[in-house]
Amino acid sequence: MNNYLKDVRQSAFSLVYYRNILQDRLLVLYLDIVSLLLEKELTDLKKEELQNKYYELLSALLDKGGKIVTTGHDLWRDYVVNLILYSENAFTEKAGAESYQQMAPVFHQLVQHDLRSLQQLACLGGRELRELVGEKLGNVAREILSWEGIKYGEKSNAAPTPITSLLEAFQASADWGMLAPTLAEFYYNHGVGQFAKYHFFRWVVNNGTGRLEGVEEPDKIRLEQLYEYRKEQEKVIQNTEYFLAGFPANNVLLYGDRGTGKSSTVKALINKYGVRGLRLVELQKQDMKYFPEVLKILRKKPQHFIIFIDDLSFEDNENEYRELKALLEGGVEAKPQNVVIYATSNRRHLVKERFSDKEITGYDGDEVRRMDTIQEKLSLADRFGITLTFISPDQKRYLKIVEHMVKERKLEISVQELERRALQWEINGNGRSPRTAKQFVDFLEGQLGLLKGANIS
Known part of the structure; x- marks a missing residue:
């Protein structure tokens, strides 16, 4: 020995x-x-x-x-x-x-x-x-x-x-x-190293120095779980398929109401296509100055990367939108073929607009070419080749989303009672949205689970 x-x-x-x-x-x-x-x-x-x-x-x-x-x-x-x-x-x-x-x-x-x-x-x-x-x-x-004898990887029917x-x-x-x-x-x-280990990354800045950090436990949301929004997802799925196949792909802006699944759609794409080499790098708006540094890291990697900017919007006194315009199109450094930008926003034109922007006639402010500034703001969203709109569901669609979630979790409740509670939750909560539906079903599952446990004991 x-x-x-x-x-x-x-x-x-x-x-x-x-x-x-x-x-x-x-x-x-x-x-x-x-x-x-x-x-x-x-x-x-x-x-x-x-x-x-x-x-x-x-x-x-x-x-x-x-x-x-x-x-x-x-x-x-x-x-x-x-x-x-x-x-x-x-x-x-x-x-x-x-x-x-x-x-x-x-x-x-x-x-x-x-x-x-x-x-x-x-x-x-x-x-x-x-x-x-x-x-x-x-x-x-x-x-x-x-x-x-200690086993973490028990045999399962999973592929x-x-x-x-x-x-x-x-x-x-x-x-x-x-x-x-x-x-x-x-x-x-x-991939190699962290790009083989992780599918999701965030750009982390400490003392002015940025680095990629793998996300240990990402959101495992699947496209199939984003009920009743398949039509909104179709074009971004197609674009992602083209991207992975090596064809030209567009940058995508997912715009719409709060809680409608814009961010979840992007994350679900990674969960679907991660095995094919798709990776996500989350970049905060304030960190866009590091974009060239991020591109330098990603440029020669064999994977395909979505740079994800969530909840993107600018106040009218912020100048970062000009940097983003250059990144999307027209900058000195060409964007690598293995990188696209997907962003979400609650604002259609991304930059805050005021009523004064529309009141050109009789404008008496200090700016000489006011219309040029307005057009510069509005042109930011145009740099995204694809813009998808996610709107809040009507009552019928909202109830269908709730029913899908309840069915997936196998909760036992009558249709009439479910609809009554779901509508009451929506009235007392944040309005109708897939997020509100999930919050309701989470609460319902806990409530039914406790009642079932009490009845058993």
Whole structure:
């Protein structure tokens, strides 16, 4: 066993492309444990150190288990494969830009070597490590706790995703080196590093420096759940399909009343097409000055990106709308072919308008060419190739939305009672909208659930 542990440690130190994985906290703990296991005799102090590091690894791994993609097999092996999938290094960047077959043979040799080394690191699973630590500490092995048997990825009827399929391949393979072409194909089709891990991003600014931050738990809304608004969605779905197919696509403005599903429609597009490489980058209005920096990051990535600006509008004294006009069309830097802009707004023309803007005749203000300023404001919305209008539903449409939601959640209530309560909620709430409908059904589900629980008890 000592020779095997030496091989494990040596395999880590021989990594080339994936060497940055050694900085991972859990791998550091794992290798520290291996080093302590290799020592001939441990003092009481060293035994305490071994026990502490082992349980620190166990705690951290269990915490990570709920946050990574797993197969339901050995958790440590799944964790190591996740590190491989989302690693950013010279090979992964190259694989994201060109096919494995186009690479020189030396790249194949080096990545196969690294994968076999990482397999050596991953093969010491929960049961084996528990027994080795227990033996070293002088305890009975069963007294040492382990992650063995803990499964986060229970089998289900859900269709396999590219990530779960690759994880299963690693779990089943006796030679990870042979999976190099499959891994490279994953990078090429689904991205590298954070762009493979996340489908949603936000632009975060700290002390004047911006960066992309992946969203760990995005809204999982689906287009099918945005009831009664299929007609409004059709054109943006078509435009997105053209975009993903590599054809010219338009920037899109989703305009309309509050709570009608404008933002949800954009998020649902990512949930539908994320597996095809569609990503969303949320950019706040005040951060549009960072747009060139964002484009620089996205320009050469294989994915397609929607830059999403939610609730976009400008006061008449704000000048950022001029920056947005240049970004949409006519700026010095061309927008990459893999980027489009989707924005939502409650204002049709985006810039606040006043009655004085319409009163041109007899205007006695200080501005010489008042009409030019008005046209400049109105032209901002024209820079979006597609403008879609989302209006609040009438009573019939509102009740249909409520009925769809109740049916999806399988709530038991008569149609007459449901309609009575839904209309009462709308009167006392924020008016008719899909958002109001959802708020009502959320409340109704809780109310019915408590009543059912009380009746059972």
